[in-house]
Amino acid sequence: MNLTRLFKPKTMAVVGLSLMNERHPANVVYNKNNLRLEAKAFPVNDRGGVYHGEKVYVNVSEIPETVDLAVIATRAQAVPKILGDCIHAGVGSAVVISGGFAEMGNNELQERMVAMAREADFPFIGPNCLGIYSPPHVDTFFIPSERMVRPEKGRVALISQSGGVLVDHMVKLAGEGVGLSKAVSIGNKALIREIDLLDYFSNDPETEVIAFYIEGFERNEGRQFVIKAGGCPKPVIVLKSGKTPTGGKAVSSHSAALAGDYEVFSSVLSQFGIVEAKDEFELIPFCEALCCYQKPIGGRVGIITGSGGHGALAVDICLSHGLGVPSIGDQDQRDIREKVSTRIQSIASFANPVDLTGSAVDDDFVAAANSLSHNEEIDCIVVLLLPYLPGITSDLGARLSQIYRQAGKPMIAYVPHVEKYLMFVEGFQLNGIPVAHSIEEAVHMAEALRRHQPC
């Protein structure tokens, strides 16, 4: 199915608009699109009338222009007929916001829509969803404009079975300065499912990272999904809920008992190089890191620090996550020593971690990063930056990113995220280097770049 008209509509109909209730989802959707987004919006309601001086159409077929997208927010029973009208009128696609379908046991109603849409090759999202956030074209989320937190335009596509989880993660992405290309809440995913969107975003030039919140797949659907995601050149991240068994399932074999649903899910993701975010605290940093670096790396980490303790903690976390911290060869150690400022030459340590001590200045970090960037035993550099060291300036992020640009070796920074140090954080982020909130998160990012390869 072609989803172009769905994601980049020039015209849209909002079906179910209320003349009485301004808080009706259809009104929220109509108003925000009419005022703030590019798609031209037409209100539709089977009783007609006038809304804010605009003609309300009784049926989508009455709209004088070709409609690319219909947003349907009526009671469930009315939806199949409206969907039929849309297909008949040559509308290009639909988002069905209405609930009251399979999630309430009304499978037949939902199946009727799917059958109609399949026959007409008519894509629709939902039902029981928020739909699509695709700036600057369209936003079908029935959240008042002034309450939306909008991440800047960026390269992550976020697809979620839950609308609430989606909006929440948009807030968090915005907080971390990670940009979003599109967001889709797929609700009951009656017709358009994760796999279809994976296909679409694999080919979407605006998207570099595809992230999913998934509750579960249909029979054998997971198999199709991982095969496709494994072959996708863009990083795919999955956050899964429903990890704990619901119980009550009698298991008669050792294998069935040992291969629980989630254990299988998680193992198969890593088998296919799909990054699993274990919780919401991982999803956002993984999006950030994989936005910066799409090429999978090996698991050998070089650590640069201004504090021995930070270095030691980072080594522990690396090793417990199956990442290596190879020691740096004597010659390379001598080279770094020669390049750093004389006052730290005798107190710093140049093995791995490279501990430049609290007396280090920007140039020392740059010298160490330069050397590790050309060290073939190292796949990724973690810089533990302590902004309170007197010799460090907020220039460092830009200078280190320059090294990445020249040598192409991924770099991850840790900077404590408090108001006072945000200038340091931005120094990295604005220059395309991901910044972690903790040492642990920095290591998790390195693991994500490695695509969670099993062992």
Add this chain to the structure above:
Amino acid sequence: MLTREMREILLTSKETGWVLEPQAKRFFSLAGLEVPRYFLAGQIEEAVRFAKSIGYPVVAKVVSPKVIHKSEKNGVEVGIGNERQLKETFDRLSKIEGFAGVLIEEMVSGVELIIGAKNDFQFGPVILLGLGGTWAEIYKDVVLRMAPLMQKDIDSMKRCLRARPLLEGYRGAEPVDSERLNKLLLTLSDLVMSLEHDFESIDLNPVICNSSRCVIADARIMLKK
């Protein structure tokens, strides 16, 4: 992949819902995998004759459609060293519910692994490799991969196992025959892909691996209802 005899074994087991040990072993030996030398004895005399021909010690296991987990019913005796012990064991096993004979087998020693499969709802057939034996579910040292397995999957399965040193020869022991273990995993992977519509789960537990052999010492196929 499946021979006619293999299909027949599945067909005749449909009613019980699972393939009993002797038939399951026959099934896997038809697929080209190694099982211990065994004999299904209905009478004590047959058991004694077979044990004598392969030499003691031997293993005796109850065969009963009522017993899925034999060790839970005290239905397995290993290290039977002589005729007297064998007769006592036979006598004891014959009193177990649903008794249909005693399986007499040669003793094989080595690392005990569990190799299995599950027909997962979301992902279809998946293969499992782990530290085996009665306590497999306690140690939970298992690695899972979606079938069909590629060589790289097999390599990573062995690498990811916590019990990996046991495969590589722990404390002076000889490493297990890697080629045979690979072959077993690949064959099982092929089998489960062709059994996709028939099986629910498969337990080969234990598979006993040493430096020259990888022997399926117990096998069970749970069929789809």
